[in-house]
Amino acid sequence: MNLEERIITTLKNNMERLQEINIESKLKEDLALDSFDILMVISALEDEFSITINEEDFSEVVTVGDIVDRMRAVNKKDKDKR
Amino acid sequence: MGFESFYKRFDVDERVANVAGFNPYYMEIDSGLNEKIWMNGRQIINLASNNYLGLATDERVKEAIISAVEKYGASLCGTPISTGYVDLYKRLEYSLSNFVRLEDTIILPSCYQGNNGLFVSIAKKEDLIIVDRFAHSSLIQGIKAVGCKIRPFLHNNLEHLEGILKRSQDYKQIFVVTESVFSTDGDISPFKEIIDLCEKYNALPIIDDSHGIGVLGNTGKGILEEENIINFKGIYTASLGKALANSGGMISGKKEIINYLKYYCPHLVYSTSLTPSILAGIEAVLKIVSSEFESLKNKLYSNKQILFASLMEAGFETTECIAPINSIKTQSKENTFKTAKSFFEKGILSTPFIEPSVPVNQGCIRLIAGANLTQSTIEEACEIIKSVRKT
Numbered sequence: 001m002n003l004e005e006r007i008i009t010t011l012k013n014n015m016e017r018l019q020e021i022n023i024e025s026k027l028k029e030d031l032a033l034d035s036f037d038i039l040m041v042i043s044a045l046e047d048e049f050s051i052t053i054n055e056e057d058f059s060e061v062v063t064v065g066d067i068v069d070r071m072r073a074v075n076k077k078d079k080d081k082r
Numbered sequence: 083m084g085f086e087s088f089y090k091r092f093d094v095d096e097r098v099a100n101v102a103g104f105n106p107y108y109m110e111i112d113s114g115l116n117e118k119i120w121m122n123g124r125q126i127i128n129l130a131s132n133n134y135l136g137l138a139t140d141e142r143v144k145e146a147i148i149s150a151v152e153k154y155g156a157s158l159c160g161t162p163i164s165t166g167y168v169d170l171y172k173r174l175e176y177s178l179s180n181f182v183r184l185e186d187t188i189i190l191p192s193c194y195q196g197n198n199g200l201f202v203s204i205a206k207k208e209d210l211i212i213v214d215r216f217a218h219s220s221l222i223q224g225i226k227a228v229g230c231k232i233r234p235f236l237h238n239n240l241e242h243l244e245g246i247l248k249r250s251q252d253y254k255q256i257f258v259v260t261e262s263v264f265s266t267d268g269d270i271s272p273f274k275e276i277i278d279l280c281e282k283y284n285a286l287p288i289i290d291d292s293h294g295i296g297v298l299g300n301t302g303k304g305i306l307e308e309e310n311i312i313n314f315k316g317i318y319t320a321s322l323g324k325a326l327a328n329s330g331g332m333i334s335g336k337k338e339i340i341n342y343l344k345y346y347c348p349h350l351v352y353s354t355s356l357t358p359s360i361l362a363g364i365e366a367v368l369k370i371v372s373s374e375f376e377s378l379k380n381k382l383y384s385n386k387q388i389l390f391a392s393l394m395e396a397g398f399e400t401t402e403c404i405a406p407i408n409s410i411k412t413q414s415k416e417n418t419f420k421t422a423k424s425f426f427e428k429g430i431l432s433t434p435f436i437e438p439s440v441p442v443n444q445g446c447i448r449l450i451a452g453a454n455l456t457q458s459t460i461e462e463a464c465e466i467i468k469s470v471r472k473t
Contacts, residue, residue, distance in 0.1 A: 014236065014242075015236075016215065016236060016237060016441065028442075032441060032442035032443060034437070034438065034441065034442065036215065036222070036234055037215070037234075037441075039232060039233075039234055040215065040233070040234040040235075040236075043231075043233045043234075043246070047245075047249050
């Protein structure tokens with residue numbers, strides 16, 4: 001699975017209702033996620049990628065694509081550290 | 083310098099109420115919670131309150147309250163740690179502990195306050211609190227106040243909960259928080275299984291039984307009796323203003339933790355005690371429940387089933403649940419308010435829920451038919467339900 005697929009799968013596994021998700025899906029408008037759902041998603045992403053996420057980094061996230069960008073940046077930071 | 087921009091913060095969004103032509107909140111009621119209540123000069127069937135057993139206006143409860151006022155007066159004018167700890171208060175702590183079969187209890191001005199005060203008193207920043215996604219606002223606000231890691235789990239989903247517990251073993255203390263009956267749609271948590279998971283992963287279970295106490299179990303003792311949970315090692319909270327028909331909240335559990343809360347829970351220590359009238363009212367309700375629960379429960383569940391059948395017949399989409407709650411799925415905010423308006427205009431007071439009380443576009447209307455509703459009122463309610471669907 002590539003990064004996008006892993007993120008979409010993580011989202012699907014942490015939602016009360018099954019729904020279609022793509023890279024353009026808006027978390028609030030399309031997926032009806034509220035701040036508590038987003039908290040659940042952040043924790044699930046931490047598990048999936050074995051990282052710690054600062055919740056404030058997610059405050060500007062609007063779409064699934066934004067999450068992908070954030071995770072890419074985190075991965076890059078990790079690689080640079082190594 | 084003006085404060086225009088500051089006061090702008092407090093604009094209330096009334097667009098949905100305006101679209102529906104109806105604001106279902108803060109509606110004035112001109113009577114007590116009899117089976118029909120007076121509103122704006124007319125009688126309305128009350129399917130909105132949490133008066134499950136119909137004891138809020140019971141004559142014996144009223145008499146106990148009047149006697150307490152005569153003996154103790156209006157207020158204890160002090161917190162429980164000072165002049166608020168009268169014999170009646172101490173006796174009720176004991177009665178409530180016995181009722182839920184736990185070692186000790188504190189009594190607070192509300193369960194909201196209890197849930198708010200509990201977590202800041204017992205949890206630390208290095209702990210983890212895992213909480214059901216649909217937990218009540220009082221629990222969420224209480225948990226957020228701790229400032230520790232919070233992980234919501236999917237509603238009543240044991241697999242999801244276990245996954246989180248498995249991956250979260252590096253915390254000093256883990257708490258798992260849920261409710262017994264989820265009040266908007268009446269479903270019940272698999273609490274026995276949650277306790278098993280807590281034992282497996284060394285977490286402390288915390289349950290809010292506000293809609294279970296006086297309702298669940300063979301003798302009304304709530305979720306612990308319902309699921310035959312003996313020697314519960316976790317923490318139990320409940321409202322005293324629903325089936326127990328008064329007001330206030332309780333926190334019960336092991337003696338050590340309750341004794342600690344008596345001194346270190348600011349929401350208890352710094353709040354004026356419940357009034358003697360309320361304490362006496364709760365005591366009176368417990369006595370009635372201990373002798374009459376079976377018949378009250380039969381009536382409550384019979385009322386629920388009759389309403390459920392009429393909702394089905396009328397074609398409403400409802401949630402099936404064990405609790406004595408009927409919940410109609412109305413989805414959007416607008417439709418939720420409009421349906422509540424139709425009920426109201428035809429003579430039923432209901433409780434509509436929209437976001438943020440429920441997830442976005444999962445609005446619902448809750449109907450609770452208390453045990454005090456007579457056969458003829460229930461029949462009248464069924465006719466109204468059918469006529470609302472036709473409009």
